[in-house]
Amino acid sequence: MIGGGQLARMMVPAAINLGIPIRVLAEREGEPAALAVAAYGSHLDLDTVLAFAETVDVVTFDHEHVPQAVLRELVARGIDVQPGPDALRFAQNKLEMRQRLADLGIPVPDWARVDTAEQLAEFLADHGGKGVLKTATGGYDGKGVRVVRDASEAADWLLAGEPLLVEELVEFRRELAQLVARRPSGELALWPVVESMQRDGVCAEVIAPAPGSAGNVADVAADIATTVAEALGVTGVLAVELFETTDERLLVNELAMRPHNTGHWTLDGSTTSQFEQHLRAVLDLPLGATGCRDEWAVMVNVLGGPTTATIADRYDAAFADQPTVKFHFYEKTPRPGRKVGHVNAGGDDLDEVVYRARAAAAFFEG
Numbered sequence: 001m002i003g004g005g006q007l008a009r010m011m012v013p014a015a016i017n018l019g020i021p022i023r024v025l026a027e028r029e030g031e032p033a034a035l036a037v038a039a040y041g042s043h044l045d046l047d048t049v050l051a052f053a054e055t056v057d058v059v060t061f062d063h064e065h066v067p068q069a070v071l072r073e074l075v076a077r078g079i080d081v082q083p084g085p086d087a088l089r090f091a092q093n094k095l096e097m098r099q100r101l102a103d104l105g106i107p108v109p110d111w112a113r114v115d116t117a118e119q120l121a122e123f124l125a126d127h128g129g130k131g132v133l134k135t136a137t138g139g140y141d142g143k144g145v146r147v148v149r150d151a152s153e154a155a156d157w158l159l160a161g162e163p164l165l166v167e168e169l170v171e172f173r174r175e176l177a178q179l180v181a182r183r184p185s186g187e188l189a190l191w192p193v194v195e196s197m198q199r200d201g202v203c204a205e206v207i208a209p210a211p212g213s214a215g216n217v218a219d220v221a222a223d224i225a226t227t228v229a230e231a232l233g234v235t236g237v238l239a240v241e242l243f244e245t246t247d248e249r250l251l252v253n254e255l256a257m258r259p260h261n262t263g264h265w266t267l268d269g270s271t272t273s274q275f276e277q278h279l280r281a282v283l284d285l286p287l288g289a290t291g292c293r294d295e296w297a298v299m300v301n302v303l304g305g306p307t308t309a310t311i312a313d314r315y316d317a318a319f320a321d322q323p324t325v326k327f328h329f330y331e332k333t334p335r336p337g338r339k340v341g342h343v344n345a346g347g348d349d350l351d352e353v354v355y356r357a358r359a360a361a362a363f364f365e366g
Contacts, residue, residue, distance in 0.1 A: 002043050002052070003062035004031030006330040006339070007259050007275075010267065011062070012036045014276040020283070025052040032330040033062075046070050053079045060236060060282045061258055064091045065138070082184065082235040082282035083257050090232055091257040094165045095136045104231050106224060107251050109243070110168040117151040117158055120166060124149065127168045133157070134165045145201065170251060172243035176210050177262035178221040181237050181277040181287055182229045189277065189287040191270060193221040196241075196262050199303065200337055203261045205357075206299040208269060208292065211350065220250050228255065237278045239263065261301070261339070266290075268326040268344040269297030294346035298353045300361040302341040305334025307366055311341070318363035325360040340364075 001008045004026025012035060015022035023038035025048070031037070038055065041048035043066045050073070053059050058080045071085035090097040098111050110127065114120045124131050133154055135144035147169060148154055157164055175198065180190045192209035210217070225240045239260030241253040263274035272280075272288030280287055305311060311329055318327065322345075329341035341364065345357035 001025070001033070001036075001060055001062055002049065002066055003027075004033040004037055005062050006032045006332070007062035008033035008036065009330055010259070010264075010328070011275045011279065014273060014279055018276065018279060020279060023052075023056055025049065032332055034331070044070070046073060049074065050077070058082055058282055060278070061088075064088055064257060068092070084233065084235070087232045087234045088257055091255050093136050094134055094254075095163060097255055098165060098167075100232065101228070101252055104227060106228065107249060109170050109251050109253075112166055114164050114166050115158075117154070120148070120154055120158070120164075121151040123166050124151065130169045132167045132169055134167070136163055136165055143201075170243050171246045172251075173246050174210075174244050175253070176213070176217070176221060176242040176244055176250070177206075177260070178225040178240045178242065179237060179260060179263045179266075179274060180222075180225040180229050180240070181274070181281045182234050183281045183287060184235050184284045186230075187287055188226060188229060189272075189290050190222050190225060191263065191266060191274070191290045192292060193218050193242075194262055194265070202301070202303060202337060202339065204301055204303065205354075206262050206265055207350070207354070208265045208297040208299075217244065217250070224250065224252065228252075236281045237263065237274050264328070264342050265297040265299040265344055267328065269293050269299075269346050292346075294353075295348045296350045296353045297344065297346045298350075298357040299342055299344050300357040301339050302329070302343065302361050302364045303339060304336050304366070305332075305338070305340040305364055307334065311364055314363045318360055321363070322356055322360040325356055327360065 002025045004024050008024050009032040022036050024033045024036045025039050026037045039052050049070050060082050074081050101108050112123050130149045133148045175196045178193045182188045193213050194206050194208040195210035196203050197205040229238050237259050239256040243251045259274045266273040271291050326344045332340045343360040345353045347353040
């Protein structure tokens, strides 16, 4: 696995349980997946990645930032890369993603490529004087995204000379996510569509399944994710982030070709977690069942973390207060807005499950 973050960390127990040796290429010491790190070095450096890849049978990722040139050199040397560069390019570049989805007839927000202030001003004028501007590459968790109402608000990004993506500011009632896993031989498995709530551009809570989604919403979300996974040749876990609009349409917002924050509930709430499923998929093994263990599952992220005490100092009180909640922490240094862990709760009464998850997470705030 290239990348030593929390996704790699949560992949380790799944690999252990399956008896699959897992090795991690981390950028620096102290990253969350330290227990499985086999090498340190930059994912941007071809020689470093090649040296690591030659020690394993399959290469996969906990982020989408490995350059295309590096990925294609791995493939050229006969290394099994899952997902491959032809799929990953659409998660790496939002402009390419938008164009490919449009070509497939997948519903997306109205969008345009902009290289100049004049182009941006024209788009804003045609869309009610406001839009969402995104860097084509490198953005995540609210980074590389800003709402603009005048082209002057993008002067710094335009000055950098990189093409930008501008989209209509969608009027949506909620955000959804549909996760699907696909193996190279073509088998797919989908989890229930979930609802996600954001805080300052970062996922804060997830409810599975999304309330009121049975029927048309679930069917359309599943059809979109299946179409994308098959058409793009995705292997492993694919997360399709969606807007449910006020006029009851589903529009694709983002794609992630790896385990995703909106799937963390599966660690405790699904027959097969997204991490085990990703391993099965990239190794082309039969996929596991994806049903829910409870009627409802709720995931709440721990954002920021304690500022005056270590996380472990809160365990006694949190564990005693919420003995049915499952806690997951990443050994990350707390800072405002940073994901340092999450909690999962499940049960038959949604209000009660939400309460327990929020109460458990609250022990680790500030």
